[in-house]
Amino acid sequence: MSSPDSGNRIVQWIEYRLPIFSWLDHTVGSGYPAPKNLNYLWNMGSLAGIVLMIQIVTGIVLAMHYVPHGDMAFDSVEHIMRNVNYGWLIRYLHSNGASMFFLVVYIHIFRGMYYGSYKYPRELLWWLGLVILLLMMASAFMGYVLPWGQMSFWGATVITNLFSAIPLIGEPIVTWLWGGFAIASPTLQRFFSLHYLLPFVIVGIVILHIWALHIHGSNNPTGIDVKGPQDTIPFHPYYTVKDLFGLGVFLIIFAYWVFYNPNYLGHPDNYIPANPLQTPPHIVPEWYLLPFYAILRAIPDKLGGVIAMGASIGVLFLIPWLDTSRVRVATFRPIYKQFFWILLADVVILGWVGANPPEGHFILIGQLATTYYFLHFLIVMPFAGWFESPRKPPDSISSSVLEKGGGNASAKEAVQ
Amino acid sequence: MTSYRQMTRLRASVFALATGFILLSAGPSLAAEDSRTLKSPGFSFQGPFGTFDRGELQRGFQVYQEVCSSCHALKYFAFRNLPRIGFSEDQAKAIAAEYEVTDGPDVEGEMFERPARLADHMPSPFANDNAARSANNGALPPDLSLMVKARAGGEDYLYSLLTGYEDPPSDVELGEGMSFNPYFGGRQIAMPPPLFEDGVEYADGTAASVDQMARDLSTFLTWVAEPDLETRKGMGIKVMIFLILLTALLYMVKRKVWRDIH
Amino acid sequence: MSTPTSDSGQGDDASRRDFLYIATGAFGGIGTALAIWPLIDQMNPSSDVLALASTEVDLSPVEEGQAITVVWRSKPVFIRYRTAAEIEAARSVDVDDLRHPEADEERVQQDKWLIMVGICTHLGCVPLGQKATDPQGEFGGWFCPCHGSHYDTSGRIRKGPAPENLPVPPYEFLSDTSIKIG
Numbered sequence: 086m087s088s089p090d091s092g093n094r095i096v097q098w099i100e101y102r103l104p105i106f107s108w109l110d111h112t113v114g115s116g117y118p119a120p121k122n123l124n125y126l127w128n129m130g131s132l133a134g135i136v137l138m139i140q141i142v143t144g145i146v147l148a149m150h151y152v153p154h155g156d157m158a159f160d161s162v163e164h165i166m167r168n169v170n171y172g173w174l175i176r177y178l179h180s181n182g183a184s185m186f187f188l189v190v191y192i193h194i195f196r197g198m199y200y201g202s203y204k205y206p207r208e209l210l211w212w213l214g215l216v217i218l219l220l221m222m223a224s225a226f227m228g229y230v231l232p233w234g235q236m237s238f239w240g241a242t243v244i245t246n247l248f249s250a251i252p253l254i255g256e257p258i259v260t261w262l263w264g265g266f267a268i269a270s271p272t273l274q275r276f277f278s279l280h281y282l283l284p285f286v287i288v289g290i291v292i293l294h295i296w297a298l299h300i301h302g303s304n305n306p307t308g309i310d311v312k313g314p315q316d317t318i319p320f321h322p323y324y325t326v327k328d329l330f331g332l333g334v335f336l337i338i339f340a341y342w343v344f345y346n347p348n349y350l351g352h353p354d355n356y357i358p359a360n361p362l363q364t365p366p367h368i369v370p371e372w373y374l375l376p377f378y379a380i381l382r383a384i385p386d387k388l389g390g391v392i393a394m395g396a397s398i399g400v401l402f403l404i405p406w407l408d409t410s411r412v413r414v415a416t417f418r419p420i421y422k423q424f425f426w427i428l429l430a431d432v433v434i435l436g437w438v439g440a441n442p443p444e445g446h447f448i449l450i451g452q453l454a455t456t457y458y459f460l461h462f463l464i465v466m467p468f469a470g471w472f473e474s475p476r477k478p479p480d481s482i483s484s485s486v487l488e489k490g491g492g493n494a495s496a497k498e499a500v501q
Numbered sequence: 502m503t504s505y506r507q508m509t510r511l512r513a514s515v516f517a518l519a520t521g522f523i524l525l526s527a528g529p530s531l532a533a534e535d536s537r538t539l540k541s542p543g544f545s546f547q548g549p550f551g552t553f554d555r556g557e558l559q560r561g562f563q564v565y566q567e568v569c570s571s572c573h574a575l576k577y578f579a580f581r582n583l584p585r586i587g588f589s590e591d592q593a594k595a596i597a598a599e600y601e602v603t604d605g606p607d608v609e610g611e612m613f614e615r616p617a618r619l620a621d622h623m624p625s626p627f628a629n630d631n632a633a634r635s636a637n638n639g640a641l642p643p644d645l646s647l648m649v650k651a652r653a654g655g656e657d658y659l660y661s662l663l664t665g666y667e668d669p670p671s672d673v674e675l676g677e678g679m680s681f682n683p684y685f686g687g688r689q690i691a692m693p694p695p696l697f698e699d700g701v702e703y704a705d706g707t708a709a710s711v712d713q714m715a716r717d718l719s720t721f722l723t724w725v726a727e728p729d730l731e732t733r734k735g736m737g738i739k740v741m742i743f744l745i746l747l748t749a750l751l752y753m754v755k756r757k758v759w760r761d762i763h
Numbered sequence: 764m765s766t767p768t769s770d771s772g773q774g775d776d777a778s779r780r781d782f783l784y785i786a787t788g789a790f791g792g793i794g795t796a797l798a799i800w801p802l803i804d805q806m807n808p809s810s811d812v813l814a815l816a817s818t819e820v821d822l823s824p825v826e827e828g829q830a831i832t833v834v835w836r837s838k839p840v841f842i843r844y845r846t847a848a849e850i851e852a853a854r855s856v857d858v859d860d861l862r863h864p865e866a867d868e869e870r871v872q873q874d875k876w877l878i879m880v881g882i883c884t885h886l887g888c889v890p891l892g893q894k895a896t897d898p899q900g901e902f903g904g905w906f907c908p909c910h911g912s913h914y915d916t917s918g919r920i921r922k923g924p925a926p927e928n929l930p931v932p933p934y935e936f937l938s939d940t941s942i943k944i945g
Contacts, residue, residue, distance in 0.1 A: 121762060146802055150809075163577050163647075166729070168809035171801035173729040174736075322758050329791075330755045333748030340744055344737025345549055348650060356651035356726075357643075366686070581814050620814040747794055750787040757783060 112299060118317035119324055120305035122486050126200075127303065127324075128331035129193035134291060135332060136186045141284050143179040151231065153277035155270030158233035159358045177347040183225050184350045185339050187373035190218065198404070199425055201413030202304040208405040210297040215401055217290050222374065224283040227276040229371060234355030239368045241268045241276075247381075250388040267361060307485045308413025309478055316482035367442055375439030376432050382443045383455040393455065400462045407462055409470030417476040421469040428461045537683045539657045540664070542712075544720060547656075549738070552731050553724055555587035560703050561721025562586060564714050567701050569645065572637060572692075574625035577646035578725050581619040586724060593619060600624055638678050640691035649719070649726040656719045658684065663715035666694040817945035819937065822876065830893045832881060835944045839881040839889055840932060841905070845916060850874050852903060853917035863927045867917040870931050878942070879918045880932055883907040885925040890914060905929070 100106050110116040150169050152161040165172035194214070197203055203211035226244065230237045245262050249255040264271030302311060311317055318324075342350065350372060354365045370378055380397050384390040400407075415422040431454050438451040479485035545554045562583075565575065580600075583593035597617040602624050605612035617624065625644075627633040634641050652658045661684045669681035679689040696711045696718075703709050723730070818835045820842065825831055830843040845853075853867040871877055883890050885907065891897040892905030892914070900906030900913035902921045907914075912923030919928040934944045 142802065146805055149806065164809070164811070167577060168811040170804045170807055170809060172805060172809070173733065174801055175805060177733075318762060323762070326751070326755045326758045330748065330751040333744060333751045337741065337744045337748060340737065340740050344733055344740060347733075353651050353653050356647040579811075579814070581810075618819075620811075743790075743794060743797075747787070747790050750783070750790055753783055754787050 112295075113325070114321045115319040117299070117320040118311070118314065119303055119320045120311055120316060120482055121318040121323075122305050122307065122482050123303065123324070124306055125327075125331060126192065126196040128328055129189050129196060130298075131328045132331060132335055133186065133189045133193055135335075136182060136189055137284065137287065137291065140179060140182050140186060141288075143175050143182060144281070144284065146175055147179055148281060151277075153231065153274050155233060155273055155359075158231060158273060162232045174343070177343045180351065181339065181342040181347060183228065184342070184371070184373065185335070186221065187225070189335070190221065191373070194218070195429060198428075199415045199422075200304055200306060201308055201408065201410075201415070203405045204408065204413055205405070206301050207297075207304065210294060211405060212402060213290055213294040213297060215398065217287055217294060219398065220283055220287045220290065222377075224280055224287070225371065225373070227280040227283075229355075230273060230276050231280065232355060233273060233359045235357045235359055235363075235365050236352045236355040236368070238268055238359035238361065239364055240370055241272065243368055244370075245272075247387070247391050250391045252388070269361075304413070305482055306414065306416065307479055307482055308417070309480075309482055309485070312481050312483075369440055372436065372440070375437075376435035377439075379435040379439035379451050380455045380458065382439070383448075383451045397458060400459065404462060404466060407466040409467045410473070410475065411470075412475040412478060414478075417478045418469065418473055419476065420473045421465075424461060424465050424469065427457070431457050431461070537661075537665075539654045539684065540661045541657050542660055542716060544656055544716070544723070546720065546723060546730055549734060551734055553586075553720060556705060556707075557717045557720040558586035558724055559588065560705065560707060560713075561717035561719070561724075563704060564696075564701055564718040565645070565721060568695050568714075569718070570623075571626055572633070572642040574627070574644040575623040575646050575725060576625060576644055578623045579619075580617055580621055580623070582728065585728065586721070590619075597621065638691065642692070645722055645725070647726050649723045656723045659719045659722060660715050662690075663696055663718065664711055817943055819941060819943045821941050823940040827875070828895075832893050833944070835880075835932060840944060841877070841879050841881040841893060841918070841929070843877045843893075845875050845877055849903065849916040853915060853919075856915065856917075856919075861928075862920050865917075865919060865928055870917055870919075870928070872934075872936065876942075877916075877918060878931060878934055878944070879929040881905075881929065883909065883912055883925055884920065884927040884929065885910055885912055885923070890929075 096106055107116075147165060150161060150165045150172065152158060162176070165176050167173075169175075197211065197214070226240075230241045245259055245268065248262060249259045251258060260266070262272070263269070264275060305311075352369060352371075357365075369375070377394050377397060381390045381394040384393045410418060410421065412418055415425050434450065435454045435458065438447050438454060441447045443451070479488065544551070545557070546552060565573075580593055580597035583596060584590055588596065597619055600617040600621075600623070601614045602617045602621050603612055604615050607613055627636065630641055649655045649659060654661070662682060665682050665684040667681055667683065669675055673681060673688065675681060676689055679691060680693050681688060682690045696714045698711055699709050701709045701714060707713060727733075816836060818833060818840075820831075820833050822842070822844075825842065825844045827844050828846050830841060833840050833842065843849075850867070856867075858864045858866050870879075881889050881893075886909065888907055888909040890905040890907040890912070892899040898906045898908075900915075900922075902913050902915035904916045904918060905914040906912070907923065907925070910924050912925035913921050914925075914929055915921050917928075918931075920926070932944050934942050936942050
């Protein structure tokens with residue numbers, strides 16, 4: 086990568102007219118300082134960006150062959166799988182890529198919660214991330230409808246019907262969403278248009294997200310702010326090579342799903358063409374929406390369930406203020422740390438509840454898990470902050486790195 | 502005040518419970534809730550290095566032709582696919598020509614029947630779903646092109662179903678025209694047992710036991726559902742090896758670059 | 764470029780370090796190229812399109828003096844059962860005088876069957892002349908109404924803006940009364 090004072094005349098010619106090279110250098114190059122102690126959980130951000138690119142590229146290619154009309158959608162997907170050169174590969178990349186996108190983003194979010202990355206001054210960064218999550222959920226939901234299988238059709242029916250819970254205007258809104266009296270081709274056609282659009286909206290929000298990040302720089306595992314160049318290293322080459330290595334590991338996992346188990350994360354019923362006259366025995370969304378599905382079903386009242394589901398993400402917007410602790414990271418908050426792990430287990434349990442029919446013991450477990458979820462944010466977070474005496478964090482990033490035996494004389498090599 | 506050790510144990514056990522629950526309820530290898538565990542006879546195309554046996558594919562196609570095609574369509578299977586399961590192009594053309602497809606309209610505006618060509622797809626036994634239902638007591642025999650992917654358990658489910666017909670136990674009252682099969686959801690199926698010993702005379706002379714026919718048909722239908730299976734797994738090996746090597750190199754680069762920091 | 768300096772010997776270690784970077788870069792580059800290929804190849808004709816790459820035509824219903832139009836690779840193909848007079852007219856032309864010199868014998872496998880892609884070589888319209896009631900131009904063949912190209916009884920351009928004769932597709936006779944185009 087060239088730095089701005091490269092002798093190369095072409096580079097200088099471009100640089101004078103559009104300083105792209107120095108801009109790159111300052112954002113991801115050797116001119117961008119990053120905390121030197123980031124662990125592998127910090128790979129998730131760039132990884133999510135790469136998966137977004139993979140989804141966009143595979144999606145645009147699929148759109149060259151897919152037909153977004155109720156009569157032809159299912160057949161067009163089979164056409165892609167059977168006739169289009171490498172169509173099966175591109176399709177499996179896109180369907181499994183969606184799962185990988187959520188996996189990476191969920192790890193990214195839980196990293197943020199453990200290390201207090203949502204705290205001052207990164208509250209807006211956190212909000213932008215949540216907006217990205219909401220847009221991802223909308224895109225994924227609409228994308229799943231496109232193959233027009235049984236699960237596509239009936240999942241869409243269930244979720245769009247939720248809007249009828251809104252008092253007074255609910256039913257007209259549902260009819261408006263459907264473009265008719267039930268999910269049918271008009272609905273599919275508009276979902277295709279929006280599914281093509283939203284990822285580009287996501288790109289825009291991601292740009293804002295990275296911009297906000299770069300104002301104050303990354304958080305780090307100690308939660309202690311960067312105090313000077315001794316705490317940082319240049320993003321390039323340190324984090325570029327670390328991100329590339331992380332990408333390699335990710336691609337191995339991704340390749341496993343695509344080549345050896347491409348349908349495991351999906352549902353067999355979606356290989357049955359949509360039939361408005363026959364409902365499948367169990368309607369379930371894809372795994373990454375299961376915890377929200379469980380929360381929705383935990384409340385017996387229709388409107389209550391919708392509100393709870395919305396609140397489960399809405400409450401996340403409030404955690405910069407719900408978390409009252411002066412210490413950023415859970416590492417130094419031994420009691421709060423245990424509750425973090427309980428929350429993680431709780432979300433996994435909610436996912437398992439969502440995958441199962443709302444019968445028998447699943448009902449009670451789902452309600453308990455939903456209760457804990459909200460208690461965690463509304464009660465545990467503020468009270469832990471108020472009443473726990475945290476351990477003493479290190480004085481600085483450098484001192485914590487030196488304590489762990491890392492770094493040496495060339496810690497001075499950090500960027501200016 | 503709880504000790505760190507106690508809380509760690511609590512965390513670990515909560516995790517273990519959660520993981521255990523997930524694993525127990527995961528996996529498509531179990532059939533519908535009131536049905537038996539599926540049989541796993543083992544197929545050559547299973548596993549990371551799986552390939553199809555051409556003999557099984559061709560025998561399975563013969564079973565489809567002679568037993569299933571009177572009721573079940575196979576719309577995504579084209580006659581040009583036959584060379585991919587081991588027939589020569591001439592054999593494929595001859596097989597296609599045995600079938601009639603609707604074409605037209607001709608110069609007078611009439612639709613007409615003509616022998617199928619390689620580019621055509623397997624014609625359906627019925628003109629439409631209503632015709633299919635009225636010929637089958639109201640039940641609709643589903644298209645089989647994607648059946649292996651459309652059922653939990655895939656080829657194992659298909660094999661179990663085909664070999665699983667039994668006399669109903671004393672506490673089960675069969676509906677009219679229904680047969681008992683413990684592998685089918687609800688345990689009663691409108692399709693009578695389709696396979697009988699020597700029901701098909703195999704072109705290659707293999708003995709046509711029910712087990713053999715069920716195996717061959719399940720193999721053939723897996724091919725129809727996933728024609729790319731062999732390519733996919735073959736490409737998968739190469740991609741995995743490549744990625745593992747590349748990741749190892751990237752790791753070495755990372756360690757080298759970070760050496761002075763560590 | 765601010766690469767980290769190493770305190771061990773520069774020469775040998777540098778070349779080993781560079782080799783690792785070069786090898787990794789090459790590997791990554793190859794991988795990227797291999798990964799991009801499917802994204803490009805998917806735009807090539809899919810297997811159902813390729814299956815229609817050849818069309819068989821039964822010639823027995825065609826009478827002498829009659830012409831039919833069939834579709835091959837989504838394009839019209841003119842097949843005319845030429846009369847002796849039409850063949851004679853095609854043969855009696857001095858090939859050197861033609862804008863696109865081709866002898867009639869080069870353009871047919873059997874004299875009475877003229878088979879050509881019915882797309883005008885000027886700008887792509889479908890010429891008239893298949894039906895007896897169509898204008899056939901001044902040379903008894905085909906006439907393109909878009910810009911006035913005239914083709915003779917061998918499908919060669921004689922007058923008007925088209926640069927080349929109507930193309931003859933690859934075909935073979937499967938029997939005296941049937942052909943396979945493409």
